[in-house]
Amino acid sequence: MGKKDPIDRLRKYLMEKRSWTEDEEKKLIEELSAEVEQAVKEYESVDAPSPSGIFNHIYSDMPWHLKEQLSELEAYVQEGGKR
Amino acid sequence: MAKKTMIQAINEALHQKMKEDKTVVVLGEDVGVDGGVFRATLGLIEAFGESRVIDTPLAESAIAGVSVGMSINGLKPVAEIQFMGFIPPAFDQILCHAARYLHRSQGRFHLPMVVRAPYGAGVRALEHHSESTEALFAHLPGLKVVIPSNPKDAKGLLLSAIEDPDPVIFLEPKRLYRLKKEDVPDEMYRTPLGQASIVRPGKDITIVAWGGMVPVALEAAEHVGGEGVDAEVIDLRTIVPFDLKSITDSVERTGRLLIIHEAPRSFGVGAEIAASVAERSLLHLLAPIKRVTGYDIIPPLAKLEDYNYPNSEKVVRAIHQTMEF
Numbered sequence: 001m002g003k004k005d006p007i008d009r010l011r012k013y014l015m016e017k018r019s020w021t022e023d024e025e026k027k028l029i030e031e032l033s034a035e036v037e038q039a040v041k042e043y044e045s046v047d048a049p050s051p052s053g054i055f056n057h058i059y060s061d062m063p064w065h066l067k068e069q070l071s072e073l074e075a076y077v078q079e080g081g082k083r
Numbered sequence: 084m085a086k087k088t089m090i091q092a093i094n095e096a097l098h099q100k101m102k103e104d105k106t107v108v109v110l111g112e113d114v115g116v117d118g119g120v121f122r123a124t125l126g127l128i129e130a131f132g133e134s135r136v137i138d139t140p141l142a143e144s145a146i147a148g149v150s151v152g153m154s155i156n157g158l159k160p161v162a163e164i165q166f167m168g169f170i171p172p173a174f175d176q177i178l179c180h181a182a183r184y185l186h187r188s189q190g191r192f193h194l195p196m197v198v199r200a201p202y203g204a205g206v207r208a209l210e211h212h213s214e215s216t217e218a219l220f221a222h223l224p225g226l227k228v229v230i231p232s233n234p235k236d237a238k239g240l241l242l243s244a245i246e247d248p249d250p251v252i253f254l255e256p257k258r259l260y261r262l263k264k265e266d267v268p269d270e271m272y273r274t275p276l277g278q279a280s281i282v283r284p285g286k287d288i289t290i291v292a293w294g295g296m297v298p299v300a301l302e303a304a305e306h307v308g309g310e311g312v313d314a315e316v317i318d319l320r321t322i323v324p325f326d327l328k329s330i331t332d333s334v335e336r337t338g339r340l341l342i343i344h345e346a347p348r349s350f351g352v353g354a355e356i357a358a359s360v361a362e363r364s365l366l367h368l369l370a371p372i373k374r375v376t377g378y379d380i381i382p383p384l385a386k387l388e389d390y391n392y393p394n395s396e397k398v399v400r401a402i403h404q405t406m407e408f
Contacts, residue, residue: 056189
């Protein structure tokens with residue numbers, strides 16, 4: 001982080017004013033990292049939705065050209081096409 | 084039924100729809116007190132008040148962005164961008180948000196907004212007032228793009244656009260705003276989006292055009308009709324989603340295709356139509372697909388404007404070339 005990084009500067013300022021400590025910093029980083037790790041685990045534990053989902057909700061009603069392209073994708077997947 | 088100009092037809096659609104549906108709101112520069120620089124919104128503020136007809140600051144990004152917010156919250160905004168050339172500041176809101184909210188929210192937020200803009204050249208205008216950049220919007224999934232060519236369609240298509248649950252870019256060929264008066268039914272009616280119209284049936288060659296190019300196509304068709312060539316003219320009306328089937332059905336009968344647009348040639352809507360028809364109807368083609376278009380240039384100013392604008396002579400020459408292949 002650069003010399004002028006505002007987050008760094010705020011941290012230093014708070015620590016000087018004894019409103020923030022190294023321990024609190026360490027604890028917060030651990031908590032947040034754990035939260036992120038948990039989120040990643042949840043994401044990885046869920047199966048990917050069906051590929052045809054990529055065509056949903058582009059328009060309220062699927063127009064003909066999207067239906068056609070969706071069939072293309074479905075055929076591709078059916079025939080074992082790789083992602 | 085009475086004869087109306089395109090502007091009158093658009094104005095009528097707005098009056099009638101705003102009366103019928105209190106959630107319809109109009110916003111844009113000079114749309115209220117002034118009635119719009121082309122008078123498209125004339126009389127609306129008097130009829131419906133300041134809370135539904137909003138004179139915005141000179142800020143297209145705000146016009147588009149506020150429309151996004153309004154439509155998420157249950158209103159049906161019909162935003163006016165004063166000239167298509169002014170749309171770039173609104174592009175961010177249109178591309179990054181209007182086109183995507185339905186997908187971002189996985190179906191929860193529909194954006195029934197319309198962005199109207201006069202487009203196209205032929206009126207001796209200054210810089211930024213002659214643009215025809217429909218291809219930019221056509222390439223963005225999530226948007227619909229509609230371009231009427233006559234007063235009757237303008238009213239019916241605008242009503243359908245306002246009622247459509249998805250964002251619609253509604254481009255009005257300004258050169259045709261007051262050019263002709265035609266019969267336009269007095270009552271409300273809807274012209275479906277996504278449906279082309281055969282405005283002149285024929286058997287020798289298919290000409291696809293939209294907006295300001297439809298009269299040009301018809302003039303050229305008249306001319307070659309006198310030479311024994313029977314041209315079928317299709318008014319595309321909706322660019323996205325476009326009615327490819329009407330075109331391929333026609334080409335499979337005529338064997339020849341000509342596409343006309345005033346927008347620059349390269350990477351234009353004509354290229355999409357040509358590629359799609361070639362993919363499906365190749366063996367029916369008796370000649371290469373041709374495009375008569377504006378050049379890949381910035382729209383020229385007044386004295387040279389006409390050279391960039393496909394006219395019926397250029398179209399007639401293209402018809403001859405195609406027929407003689």
